[in-house]
Amino acid sequence: EAGVTQFPSHSVIEKGQTVTLRCDPISGHDNLYWYRRVMGKEIKFLLHFVKESKQDESGMPNNRFLAERTGGTYSTLKVQPAELEDSGVYFCASSQGGTVFNSPLHFGNGTRLTVT
Amino acid sequence: GENVEQHPSTLSVQEGDSAVIKCTYSDSASNYFPWYKQELGKGPQLIIDIRSNVGEKKDQRIAVTLNKTAKHFSLHITETQPEDSAVYFCAASRGSGNTGKLIFGQGTTLQVKP
Numbered sequence: 001e002a003g004v005t006q007f008p009s010h011s012v013i014e015k016g017q018t019v020t021l022r023c024d025p026i027s028g029h030d031n032l033y034w035y036r037r038v039m040g041k042e043i044k045f046l047l048h049f050v051k052e053s054k055q056d057e058s059g060m061p062n063n064r065f066l067a068e069r070t071g072g073t074y075s076t077l078k079v080q081p082a083e084l085e086d087s088g089v090y091f092c093a094s095s096q097g098g099t100v101f102n103s104p105l106h107f108g109n110g111t112r113l114t115v116t
Numbered sequence: 117g118e119n120v121e122q123h124p125s126t127l128s129v130q131e132g133d134s135a136v137i138k139c140t141y142s143d144s145a146s147n148y149f150p151w152y153k154q155e156l157g158k159g160p161q162l163i164i165d166i167r168s169n170v171g172e173k174k175d176q177r178i179a180v181t182l183n184k185t186a187k188h189f190s191l192h193i194t195e196t197q198p199e200d201s202a203v204y205f206c207a208a209s210r211g212s213g214n215t216g217k218l219i220f221g222q223g224t225t226l227q228v229k230p
Contacts, residue, residue: 031216043220091159100148100209100216107159
């Protein structure tokens with residue numbers, strides 16, 4: 001079974017530019033999450049999709065961040081325009097339907113974003 | 117708001133020794149507590165989890181304990197090996213409902229010296 005795949009693994013952009021991160025969840029997983037770890041701090045929740053619907057986007061920092069999951073398969077996270085404080089590692093995770101009790105999260109390897 | 121405090125931030129032990137990482141959570145409604153191990157260049161991987169109706173859970177060399185009254189939970193690794201070196205994250209979640217939102221601690225970098 002292929003794991004959660006994220007692309008690119010690294011991205012270096014200048015302040016003001018746009019970057020789009022992609023996540024391919026494990027096949028058949030309805031739940032898809034985006035998390036972010038900034039500069040050695042805790043991993044913070046950004047949002048949660050159930051299929052193509054946003055279930056919880058309470059962690060999205062501001063309107064410069066846009067997440068989509070068209071068709072309920074892969075997801076993209078766009079940052080436009082990027083700011084210095086957006087630098088960090090962006091993780092995607094997926095799980096099957098149901099609760100975390102019986103369907104734990106599987107994380108991808110992350111995208112390291114550096115905004116200069 | 118909800119938060120999880122994790123200590124220590126770094127931990128260095130000799131191979132064969134035990135390692136203990138402690139976390140404290142603030143949301144009394146949390147009932148699911150997973151631990152993740154992150155190796156260099158990889159994403160966090162679930163190594164063990166515990167639900168609030170259980171006080172302790174073991175899986176070979178790793179164990180997790182939970183004190184709901186004090187809102188503390190801990191990860192214990194015995195007979196540490198160099199391959200245990202990684203960053204470890206604790207997390208807490210309200211497990212009920214169709215949500216997997218995890219509140220993570222700040223992470224502990226564990227170094228096991230051969």
